[in-house]
Amino acid sequence: MKLLLSLNSLMHAIEIMEPEKKGKFTLALQESHIDKISAELEQGKDVELKDVEIESGLLSYQGRHVSLYIKANGSSARFHISDCSTLQSMRLNGRFERYVVTNNTSGEFVVDTSYGETKARLKVCKNCLRKLNYKGCNTTTQIDPIVQHFNMAEFFATYSSFFPHMPSRLAETAKSGYTDDWSKVSSHYRVEKNFECEECKVDMRAHRALLHVHHISGVKSDNRPSNLKALCIDCHSKQPKHEHMALSHSERQTINDLRKAQGLLDVLNDWQELFDYSDPGVHGVLHACQQAYLKRPEINYFVENEFGELAARLELAWPKHKFGIAISSNDIEDATKNGWRVVSVNEFLDNYKYQAHNLRE
Numbered sequence: 267m268k269l270l271l272s273l274n275s276l277m278h279a280i281e282i283m284e285p286e287k288k289g290k291f292t293l294a295l296q297e298s299h300i301d302k303i304s305a306e307l308e309q310g311k312d313v314e315l316k317d318v319e320i321e322s323g324l325l326s327y328q329g330r331h332v333s334l335y336i337k338a339n340g341s342s343a344r345f346h347i348s349d350c351s352t353l354q355s356m357r358l359n360g361r362f363e364r365y366v367v368t369n370n371t372s373g374e375f376v377v378d379t380s381y382g383e384t385k386a387r388l389k390v391c392k393n394c395l396r397k398l399n400y401k402g403c404n405t406t407t408q409i410d411p412i413v414q415h416f417n418m419a420e421f422f423a424t425y426s427s428f429f430p431h432m433p434s435r436l437a438e439t440a441k442s443g444y445t446d447d448w449s450k451v452s453s454h455y456r457v458e459k460n461f462e463c464e465e466c467k468v469d470m471r472a473h474r475a476l477l478h479v480h481h482i483s484g485v486k487s488d489n490r491p492s493n494l495k496a497l498c499i500d501c502h503s504k505q506p507k508h509e510h511m512a513l514s515h516s517e518r519q520t521i522n523d524l525r526k527a528q529g530l531l532d533v534l535n536d537w538q539e540l541f542d543y544s545d546p547g548v549h550g551v552l553h554a555c556q557q558a559y560l561k562r563p564e565i566n567y568f569v570e571n572e573f574g575e576l577a578a579r580l581e582l583a584w585p586k587h588k589f590g591i592a593i594s595s596n597d598i599e600d601a602t603k604n605g606w607r608v609v610s611v612n613e614f615l616d617n618y619k620y621q622a623h624n625l626r627e
């Protein structure tokens with residue numbers, strides 16, 4: 267059954283009430299029920315390779331971020347997380363296998379063995395990690411520890427800006443462990459901190475719902491002020507043990523728009539600050555840029571059209587060269603129309619070695 271509902275009268279009522287002018291009312295797609303396709307993907311769904319789409323080098327099935335493996339390869343199978351060289355050659359050879367896509371984050375996969383189906387812990391494909399320069403695996407660090415500690419939930423959260431359907435946020439919204447007066451405590455705490463993120467200092471008065479109160483020790487019943495920290499949702503997702511916390515592209519952009527308007531992005535002094543403030547989906551790019559000694563890019567750059575209006579938003583930009591990187595294909599298109607050369611994360615990682623040398627100055 268499809269439920270259609272109109273929000274026009276609600277919107278109208280809000281207008282009449284004249285809420286604080288600065289406040290922006292946004293409706294994000296939040297799925298409160300597990301739809302059929304999500305349930306199937308959780309279990310693992312048999313698909314043909316042609317039905318798996320490539321989204322900026324990542325694997326996508328019906329708008330959802332997935333991993334893929336071949337069931338018949340048993341417990342020695344590697345699972346794929348990008349359009350790596352192995353997958354590309356499989357596609358070229360038209361190899362027919364039972365491909366399974368899944369968004370399960372347990373790290374266990376249902377595979378075939380001579381005794382029948384069983385669950386096995388599979389390892390992530392190294393070619394996939396290299397393709398994404400995941401955690402800078404091509405550059406700053408050894409790849410084996412990254413394979414060893416690969417965490418599916420963290421991986422999906424890293425790239426949540428690339429997909430219209432968000433990974434489940436059940437883990438965050440679980441009420442367990444909080445004291446009964448938590449909502450009171452947390453709203454008092456935010457008032458006390460003037461609605462400012464204690465990490466990046468962004469003023470969240472206009473978007474109060476995106477300012478969280480975090481328990482530093484992880485113990486949710488310990489509400490002593492020394493254990494609390496007001497954090498914008500972006501800084502919150504970058505805290506230790508919060509690697510699974512996925513944000514939508516618009517949430518990340520909202521935070522960076524506020525930071526930009528408040529002058530917090532004007533002077534970023536080192537690469538670490540770029541990592542702290544940028545969408546984690548471009549971290550692979552940042553690792554590559556740092557390794558190649560490129561000039562530090564600007565974050566959340568606005569490309570303007572001839573009338574000085576916002577034409578496109580770039581995740582990373584080198585304005586002097588009119589070159590940038592964007593996550594949304596609309597931004598890539600609109601920036602291109604306005605005289606910029608803008609590429610996807612995937613395209614940059616595939617080609618930067620040959621063309622990035624001019625970005626050193």
Ligand SMILES: [Zn+2]
Binds near residue numbers: 347351
């Ligand atoms: Zn692979």
Ligand SMILES: [Zn+2]
Binds near residue numbers: 466497498499
């Ligand atoms: Zn923050």
Ligand SMILES: [Zn+2]
Binds near residue numbers: 480481502505508
């Ligand atoms: Zn937290």
